[in-house]
């Protein structure tokens with residue numbers, strides 16, 4: 001059972017349920033075949049309605065904040081997904097056009113439109129636009145989350161603790177389903193002529209040639225997109241990292257985390273699949289990891305779902321705004337321009353290393369992200385300026401950027417989901433981090449700096 005709370009009817013079935021040439025799945029946030037509840041639901045309905053299934057993906061060159069690094073990673077995943085769908089006999093259509101415009105066009109001949117869920121403004125806007133415009137029934141299925149966002153909580157949660165309690169109470173029914181590999185029994189759809197703006201995803205360089213995207217950020221030399229690569233990382237993590245996670249996850253020199261965030265961001269692997277696999281390991285080792293994967297990740301979805309200001313300072317609780325305001329005229333020890341931050345040329349070798357780790361690989365170590373964010377608050381004139389710089393850099397360089405986790409992570413640096421700490425200059429009651437603490441926690445932190453220096457020689461020359 002997919003679970004009825006994952007399934008939301010957005011336009012009534014009675015409108016047109018027996019007409020149409022196919023069932024259309026508009027793939028958007030869940031870019032995978034395996035463990036995809038929305039795809040499974042579309043398959044099921046196509047069988048019921050005796051219509052073939054068509055999967056559509058709209059490729060727009062100007063998705064906010066996306067650049068070559070993100071497009072290459074995403075296309076690698078889509079190319080693999082297209083092959084898997086083809087093997088199942090399901091028609092996959094990649095169209096070079098605005099995703100909602102393409103969905104509206106193809107829905108014209110659909111008996112039913114199925115969409116998956118993402119929790120950012122643009123994704124809500126696109127889904128509403130499509131739902132309002134089409135005349136077939138529309139169903140949305142939440143598959144990139146373990147407990148559907150409104151089932152987990154009916155309003156914004158102010159910290160992890162209340163959401164943790166709710167999620168743990170409700171988790172079980174949502175983990176029973178081992179989605180994926182649903183057999184498609186319908187006919188293979190063959191349009192009499194290609195859909196408008198349809199292109200082949202087989203030759204990625206060729207797709208990129210026709211895509212006028214921002215090319216200022218090179219693809220990651222470390223992360224290749226797609227389910228298989230995600231699965232390899234997961235298997236590696238299950239073989240070793242998971243047993244050391246609680247002790248070593250923070251140490252940027254140890255690389256003991258799963259590395260899955262880019263794949264989770266693009267929906268190339270399902271959090272439920274990761275959950276199921278990790279559940280096979282002795283529970284003694286897995287509590288810390290599942291807290292991040294389930295509670296922290298779903299707290300971020302709760303945040304962007306319920307807080308319309310998730311990308312600016314106004315998302316913060318009043319105590320944070322008040323304390324930042326009270327310290328807004330405190331003297332800053334350093335001030336850097338957005339360019340100096342972007343070029344990683346501050347006085348702090350650890351901060352610079354973190355910035356270059358992100359610029360080169362597309363993924364900064366988790367603990368360094370906190371240090372990185374806190375220091376930008378300390379070295380800018382105003383919290384607004386700091387917020388803007390952090391969001392810009394995070395979205396531009398992180399492969400997992402432009403994600404609820406990114407917006408929640410940045411907001412956390414300003415006190416969101418945290419508690420007041422002892423008052424100090426600039427930060428007020430917001431938690432503070434310093435270089436001394438970093439060195440104390442990781443006496444070998446200079447190895448991290450050396451490694452990133454080696455990367456700079458190797459990848460920037």
Ligand SMILES: Cc1cc2nc3c(=O)[nH]c(=O)nc-3n(C[C@H](O)[C@H](O)[C@H](O)COP(=O)(O)OP(=O)(O)OC[C@H]3O[C@@H](n4cnc5c(N)ncnc54)[C@H](O)[C@@H]3O)c2cc1C
Nearest residue numbers: 257258259260261292293296297366369400401405406409
């Ligand atoms: C300033 C700042 C910016 C951040 N930007 C992003 C971002 O753009 N995208 C992003 O996915 N995460 C972001 N995070 C959260 C976290 O640092 C990353 O999710 C984590 O480092 C990803 O590495 P991993 O997949 O190896 O994590 P693992 O430790 O292996 O965790 C597994 C998964 O759990 C989730 N997770 C882990 N830590 C957190 C967390 N603190 N909050 C929410 N979910 C978490 C992620 O989905 C992650 O992939 C940010 C944190 C901060 C403080």
